Amino acid sequence: MKICKTNALRLWGEQFGNVQFAEDFHGNLMCRDAYGDEEFCVNHWGKVIYCGWNIHHILPLSCGGTNEKHNLICTNIYTNDEAEDKITYWIDDCLYQVQRISGSCKYQIVKLN
Numbered sequence: 001m002k003i004c005k006t007n008a009l010r011l012w013g014e015q016f017g018n019v020q021f022a023e024d025f026h027g028n029l030m031c032r033d034a035y036g037d038e039e040f041c042v043n044h045w046g047k048v049i050y051c052g053w054n055i056h057h058i059l060p061l062s063c064g065g066t067n068e069k070h071n072l073i074c075t076n077i078y079t080n081d082e083a084e085d086k087i088t089y090w091i092d093d094c095l096y097q098v099q100r101i102s103g104s105c106k107y108q109i110v111k112l113n
Helices: 005-016 077-083
Strands: 021-023 029-031 041-044 047-050 053-057 072-076 088-091 094-100 107-111
Touching (some): 029 072, 053 077, 072 077
């Protein structure tokens, strides 16, 4: 799948439906209208929450991942930046690892702690 805004919004629809706000796998907020906008934020109860998002490769391209739809998820830009192109990484106090789904050629992100 080509990574572009049109396809990103299609992926959003497949993953979250027609909602305006959703949380990524780490729990960071994303706003549908904020694709690619790292400065987009909302004020919730006096707290500024950055909710720009982009497409994250579950298995990074540098580790053999592809742009196939099953390897792509929507993530808050902060989440994506923290994961980088690693298969084991910390975000805040949570440790994540990319693991192959048993009996499949697909991968998933697993929280280890």
